[in-house]
Amino acid sequence: MPKPNSEIMPHITPLHPRRTAVLVGASSGIGAALARQLAEEGYSLALLARRNEMLNLLCNEINQKAGETRAKAYQHDVCDHASVPALLQEILTEMGGVDLFIYNAGVSHAAGLKKYDLEKDLRTMEVNLLGALAWLNPVAAMFQSLESGQIVGISSVAGERGRVGNPSYNASKAALSCYLEALRNRLTRYGVNVLTAKPGFVETDLLAGAKGTFWVIPAEQAARDICKAIRKKKQDVYTPARWRWVMLVIRNIPSFIFRKLVF
Amino acid sequence: MTKPLFDKMRSVENFGHSLSMPAYYFQPEDMEGVDQILHTAKDEGLTVTVRGAGRSYNDASLNAGGIVLDLHGINHILEWQPESGIIRCEPGVTIQQLWQQVLPDGWWPPVVSGTMATTLGGCLGMNIHGKNNYKAGTFGEHVIEFIALLPTGAEVTCSPKKNGDLFRALIGGMGMLGIFTSITLQMKRMYSGLLNVTAWNVPNLGVHLEEIETHKDEADYLVGWMDCTAGGNGLGRGQLHQANYMAEGADPEANRNLKLEFQTLPTKFFGLVPKSALHYFMSPFMNNAGAYLVNTAKFLVGRKKTYRQPHASFHFLMDYVPGWELSYGKQGLIQYQSFLPKENAMPIWTEMLHLSHKHHLPSFLGVTKRHRPDGFLLSHAVDGYSLAMDFKITNGNRSRLAGMLQEFDQMVLQAGGRFYFAKNSETLPKTALTFFGGETIEKFRVLKKRCDPDNLLESNLYRRVFGK
Numbered sequence: 001m002p003k004p005n006s007e008i009m010p011h012i013t014p015l016h017p018r019r020t021a022v023l024v025g026a027s028s029g030i031g032a033a034l035a036r037q038l039a040e041e042g043y044s045l046a047l048l049a050r051r052n053e054m055l056n057l058l059c060n061e062i063n064q065k066a067g068e069t070r071a072k073a074y075q076h077d078v079c080d081h082a083s084v085p086a087l088l089q090e091i092l093t094e095m096g097g098v099d100l101f102i103y104n105a106g107v108s109h110a111a112g113l114k115k116y117d118l119e120k121d122l123r124t125m126e127v128n129l130l131g132a133l134a135w136l137n138p139v140a141a142m143f144q145s146l147e148s149g150q151i152v153g154i155s156s157v158a159g160e161r162g163r164v165g166n167p168s169y170n171a172s173k174a175a176l177s178c179y180l181e182a183l184r185n186r187l188t189r190y191g192v193n194v195l196t197a198k199p200g201f202v203e204t205d206l207l208a209g210a211k212g213t214f215w216v217i218p219a220e221q222a223a224r225d226i227c228k229a230i231r232k233k234k235q236d237v238y239t240p241a242r243w244r245w246v247m248l249v250i251r252n253i254p255s256f257i258f259r260k261l262v263f
Numbered sequence: 264m265t266k267p268l269f270d271k272m273r274s275v276e277n278f279g280h281s282l283s284m285p286a287y288y289f290q291p292e293d294m295e296g297v298d299q300i301l302h303t304a305k306d307e308g309l310t311v312t313v314r315g316a317g318r319s320y321n322d323a324s325l326n327a328g329g330i331v332l333d334l335h336g337i338n339h340i341l342e343w344q345p346e347s348g349i350i351r352c353e354p355g356v357t358i359q360q361l362w363q364q365v366l367p368d369g370w371w372p373p374v375v376s377g378t379m380a381t382t383l384g385g386c387l388g389m390n391i392h393g394k395n396n397y398k399a400g401t402f403g404e405h406v407i408e409f410i411a412l413l414p415t416g417a418e419v420t421c422s423p424k425k426n427g428d429l430f431r432a433l434i435g436g437m438g439m440l441g442i443f444t445s446i447t448l449q450m451k452r453m454y455s456g457l458l459n460v461t462a463w464n465v466p467n468l469g470v471h472l473e474e475i476e477t478h479k480d481e482a483d484y485l486v487g488w489m490d491c492t493a494g495g496n497g498l499g500r501g502q503l504h505q506a507n508y509m510a511e512g513a514d515p516e517a518n519r520n521l522k523l524e525f526q527t528l529p530t531k532f533f534g535l536v537p538k539s540a541l542h543y544f545m546s547p548f549m550n551n552a553g554a555y556l557v558n559t560a561k562f563l564v565g566r567k568k569t570y571r572q573p574h575a576s577f578h579f580l581m582d583y584v585p586g587w588e589l590s591y592g593k594q595g596l597i598q599y600q601s602f603l604p605k606e607n608a609m610p611i612w613t614e615m616l617h618l619s620h621k622h623h624l625p626s627f628l629g630v631t632k633r634h635r636p637d638g639f640l641l642s643h644a645v646d647g648y649s650l651a652m653d654f655k656i657t658n659g660n661r662s663r664l665a666g667m668l669q670e671f672d673q674m675v676l677q678a679g680g681r682f683y684f685a686k687n688s689e690t691l692p693k694t695a696l697t698f699f700g701g702e703t704i705e706k707f708r709v710l711k712k713r714c715d716p717d718n719l720l721e722s723n724l725y726r727r728v729f730g731k
Contacts, residue, residue, distance in 0.1 A: 011727045013322070014281035014597050014656055014688050015665040088269075093310075093328035096723075097285050138269045145272040146285050 025105030029204030033223035078131030121168035128172035281595030315385030321688035322723035354384030370450035390435030403434035411441035455509035456520030468499020489629030545590035626652030692730035
């Protein structure tokens with residue numbers, strides 16, 4: 001297991017309480033923006049990502065700005081499911097608890113009307129869905145026992161309909177949204193809040209090179225909207241908010257029309 | 264981790280309701296169960312904290328992300344010798360079980376806490392003191408022998424003469440060196456179920472301390488209540504309670520009042536309010552104005568009086584109102600107890616009380632006691648006095664309170680004072696290093712390495728104070 005950096009979080013005491021968040025997929029895009037935003041809101045952060053250098057840079061930036069250790073980096077590949085319980089335990093011990101868990105890891109590959117690539121599809125499923133299951137199962141078990149906690153899954157508006165351009169991405173996000181809904185139905189009675197975040201087009205690596213995008217928002221705006229929903233303990237959030245109404249329409253377009261569209 | 268235990272997690276709270284930590288919570292019923300859990304901990308790479316009644320105000324029995332081993336279910340009295348007053352108990356036996364076992368035979372625990380809910384394992388781990396510390400010393404001074412299970416798997420028997428270094432370090436060792444499995448104590452002979460009690464007011468801090476000094480030699484127990492809200496000429500005013508045992512033959516009704524049915528606490532207040540509901544009535548007064556009102560009223564109605572009181576009623580004031588700590592509200596309370604050499608108490612507490620008024624952060628309850636030094640490794644005692652102050656936490660006062668307590672710490676350290684680990688929640692490693700001294704800390708570390716080479720036993724308190 002990769003060793004985290006050596007900085008130690010300040011001790012939690014009655015007069016120095018802290019909320020702690022774990023963020024999987026934190027090195028760039030919405031994840032990095034969320035990390036900055038949550039640090040500003042006073043959270044201590046365990047930041048996880050595959051790309052260690054970017055992660056360390058982000059941690060240093062956050063800690064320097066805060067003037068104390070507020071973020072710790074943990075290098076982790078979400079495809080390495082077996083390492084998850086031990087890593088969660090390590091984070092739990094080092095952070096002194098977990099109040100908020102965010103699964104943000106996600107990949108997308110540009111497909112096309114006539115492209116089929118099993119290897120890339122499997123990778124999409126592995127990162128977007130199976131990695132989420134590997135993390136959210138133990139986290140849900142933990143929060144259920146503690147009868148507190150907040151889970152956030154960064155899904156996508158893309159999970160609401162299967163579209164011609166990227167079937168495996170749509171499927172992975174649809175499955176993630178459905179899994180999060182199931183967790184919500186299971187955990188609300190235990191006082192655990194589950195939030196499904198559904199961004200539209202966000203300026204991130206994921207979007208680089210994509211065609212036909214519109215209403216593109218910066219990652220910081222998406223992070224602000226998601227943090228607001230976290231504070232309000234919402235069950236879902238669209239960012240920007242107008243996607244809620246757009247998706248209401250899109251969800252209800254009859255199939256005989258939808259299959260003729262090419263977006 | 265071989266098998267995830269996340270579904271065994273529980274949020275474990277301190278007594279002050281000011282801190283809760285997630286931990287794997289286990290309540291074994293016997294020492295075999297303890298053994299199994301220690302093995303599980305080793306296999307899973309988890310640390311273990313032993314918890315008794317959970318009566319520490321701070322993080323002494325919390326272990327974020329580790330195992331909390333609740334031993335209050337291992338509570339058998341193993342042997343009681345009414346002729347000699349020697350009793351052997353498991354660690355989960357409470358002070359309540361203890362006194363209720365021995366009093367009918369004419370004995371009483373030589374040192375008790377302000378609540379009878381505490382377990383003997385906890386009392387020993389923290390080496391508690393009572394209202395007679397200046398005379399009877401700490402709880403540990405009445406231990407004839409104990410057996411402890413070390414994390415190495417070894418079982419050691421310790422007494423003042425046998426394994427003396429471990430005896431003096433495990434007692435007061437915060438449960439960080441080993442787990443007590445059997446504790447043998449010497450009880451004190453009683454000739455009545457009653458104590459002669461005298462209560463009287465003291466008008467200011469100077470008289471408060473002088474009166475303690477004057478009466479300490481004649482009193483078997485001596486405790487002061489301090490009105491920490493009063494300023495001006497009344498700074499440090501309060502009330503002292505002195506209690507004395509009755510001599511042999513002095514109580515013609517001893518046979519009757521040594522019985523348990525005589526040793527009762529009040530069940531209702533003002534003839535109306537059941538004591539279990541009283542904390543709801545206290546809540547509205549838990550603010551600066553309310554505390555001033557209650558403290559002032561208590562002082563003004565205080566008159567010199569002498570009366571006889573059952574042991575249980577005198578000692579266990581904190582049990583009069585079950586759940587009293589809940590009256591401090593959702594954010595809970597912290598207790599700050601400073602121990603000062605007798606010559607420095609007056610100036611330092613004067614300054615501390617002034618400072619608390621200046622910050623508008625008065626303690627709602629202050630309790631003073633007289634102490635004497637002891638020979639235990641991690642000792643909090645001094646030849647002097649202690650003042651325990653309760654502070655309510657609110658979302659708005661945290662940083663101000665933290666800043667003020669830091670100032671208090673510096674003042675106490677400069678005056679050669681000490682702190683107690685079952686109470687203060689903000690003590691830093693450098694503070695502990697200053698009052699224990701490097702040599703003591705090093706001695707403790709050497710013993711820790713010998714008894715627990717893999718650091719199996721750890722609590723939040725240990726990590727905070729010993730700087731892990």
